[in-house]
Amino acid sequence: MTRNTDPVVKALEQALADTFTLALKTQNYHWNVTGSNFFGLHNLFEEQYNDGYAASDALAERIRALGAPAPGGLRAFQEITKIEEAKGGLDSKAMLDDLIDGNAAVAATLKTGVDVAETANDPATADMLTGRVTAHDKAAWMLRSIRG
Numbered sequence: 001m002t003r004n005t006d007p008v009v010k011a012l013e014q015a016l017a018d019t020f021t022l023a024l025k026t027q028n029y030h031w032n033v034t035g036s037n038f039f040g041l042h043n044l045f046e047e048q049y050n051d052g053y054a055a056s057d058a059l060a061e062r063i064r065a066l067g068a069p070a071p072g073g074l075r076a077f078q079e080i081t082k083i084e085e086a087k088g089g090l091d092s093k094a095m096l097d098d099l100i101d102g103n104a105a106v107a108a109t110l111k112t113g114v115d116v117a118e119t120a121n122d123p124a125t126a127d128m129l130t131g132r133v134t135a136h137d138k139a140a141w142m143l144r145s146i147r148g
Contacts, residue, residue, distance in 0.1 A: 008120045009068045011113035015129060016059040017071065017080035018109045022102045023052025028086035029095040037146065041092055044146070048099075048139050055132055062128060082109065096147040103140035107133050 030045035060070035071080060083102055090098065110133045117126035 006066070006068065007116050008113075008122050008125055009063055009066055011116040011129075012059055012063045012066070012125065013071055013080055014082075014109050015106075015113050015132070016056055016063065017077040018083050018106045019052055019059060019132070020056040020077055021081040021083040021085065022099075022106050023049045023056060025083065025086040025102060026052060026099060029090075029099065032088075032090075033092050033095060035092045037092055041095070041146070044142065045099075051135060051139075055135065058128065059132075062125060066125075093147060096143050100140050100143045100147070103136045103143065107136040107140070110136065 026045050026049040030042055030049060033041045033045065035041075060072070063070040071077065082105060087094075087098065110129045113129040114126050114133070117123070117129060
């Protein structure tokens, strides 16, 4: 896949691939979680993956607004993302740990994107990515709070 050379678009592509991959992982854990916290985790995971898919759409549309094609499809995302796909056979604690790490990784990607957008004098992209940092920080906090 040929990647765009514009630094802001590249940062957005990274944010999109990481966000989508984390949403897909979260959905997988939503389907497969078991245990005494099943109901709460099942619902929280659903809330978080729905947020991730909505954010993916907004990130892709920002890429398009900047005049570049948005990457799409699992293969394209696999080539870009830093997030590993869901692991099978995990208990709920291991799922929580994996999602905490995933949210922290996406937040780091987004923070880098904020810096890139600010350097490029693109306050709209910087603001969008800053909002997503807040969402991932909150998601990680909620997951840590459940894990104990």
